[in-house]
Amino acid sequence: MNTWNRQRVAKIAIPIAAWLVGIIFVIPILYMVLTSLHAPQDAQTYPPSWGAPLTLDNYGGLFTSANPITPALINSVITSVLSTLLVLALAIPAAYALAIKPVKKWSDAMFFFLSTKMLPMVAGILPIYLFTTQVINMPDNVIILILLYTAMNLPIAVWMMRSFLAEVPPAIIEAASIDGASTLRILTRIVAPISMPGVAATSLICFIFAWNEQLYAKVLTSVAAQTGPVFVNTLIQTEHAYLAELAAGATLISLPVLIAGFAAQDKLVQGLSLGAVK
Template sequence: MTAILPRTLIGTSTPEKRTRVRNRKAWLGVLAWVIALVAFAPIAWMILTSFHSETTAATNPPSLFAPWTFEGWASFFGAETGVSPLPYFINSAVTSLGSTLIVLILATPAAYALSIRPVKKWSDVMFFFLTTKMLPMVAGLLPIYLIAKQLGLLDTTTILILVYTSMNIPIAVWMMRSFLQEIPAEILEAAEIDGAGFFFKFVKIIIPLASPGLAATALICFIFSWNELLFANALTSVSAATAPVFLTSFITSRGLFLAKVCAASFAVSLPVLIAGFAAQDKLVQGLSLGSVK
């Protein structure tokens, strides 16, 4: 004879419990929207300020309903100085994309050796990668400058690509290792039984399965390279100057420059925002896959 169990014991939720769950989800949704709006408020204010004149942009408190003008954007595109921002953006794209590609080529096999086929004392290797991020970047500025000067690499995109590659490899190895550890070992064992070699497994199995992690790692390395200013400002002057260096040229000791800086800041941030929006699905999937927090 089948016993009749209470509804609370067989896992059926009561209407009151379902209502509490819906209310909790609704409040969490409202909280998420509030956090998103607070996080977006500085960006929205920067965009709004870029369409104000320098006089109204510098008022305190700032004027929200001041007349709009394109003076700041005209200055950014060289209306006053005649200097186009295009070469600076090209330099940033070349250095960021070039260094990111090299980082992925070097970090993925290294992460494979530290996860799927771990080398001896792999923990010491990971600790070494971690310690390289503990050194302040300014501490290595003078040696790198002297080396670049001796090699004739000052004011070239080559030196920036080398510097950005060395800066991003540690974080890329750490991220890729966490992603590759999530690949089931049974898949690789089955491929080995079928006679697959290392190159086939790496290209046809590991890379496709780790593509969300590759996308997340590439995006983070691209953002770090695009936003870097210290080495770009010290190692370049005219030919290889990047977009952040061009941005700092609007800050002067005379006159007002807030609207110009806001226009330039949004323009410089726009490629990163577009890249993040385009790769948001892969980024969330990759970060969730590797449990990177």
């Protein structure tokens, strides 16, 4: 087979393979959504009853039951949004210092940031739990989750923002400095708008990590600060499986991340490619 034929086959085979992989990933999601729209007795049949009547009762039950999902969703929004804003407020100046005005041995600092992600989350559960409950006496509090999610996402945010800010043309910053602009003005009026796709990509990733986090939320909360993923976990009972309600809760928890991803997909792709190696 000559080179022209191989290129032609590759142009056909690669898109087909990509579609097949995409379908494999989408099938479980479609099954979850379809199960959430079935009545409990239809959702638990085996094999699945694909042609069963559809209903929204499972979603309504999540909001009208004795233990509604609404407070958990509110807690998830508060912790995810506030922690993401805190991460950006801390990561952008740090990344600016490492990219635009690098310090000596800046690579060591970047490795230190990344090395903090190498510790398994479960290794820090016990000291964090003891500190929260016995030292500062703040159990079941969303403030603790906000601080934890900020610390959890800050290293990856600094690493990402540093690669994005390194793409900002130095000549623009030098011209602004010559005109008398302060560092804060340069950062907010020049650097931030240019690197906005990178900021959007970083904020979206931090939001997803905070929204999906379950280990810390499950250990450190009970009722008042319970988040969405923890609430969905409570739908799994030992007596019997609420499969339809569980699918409805999982679908509902997945919607904000999916909506945010679709809404910012152009910014996400542009931001992730902004820091790519040329």
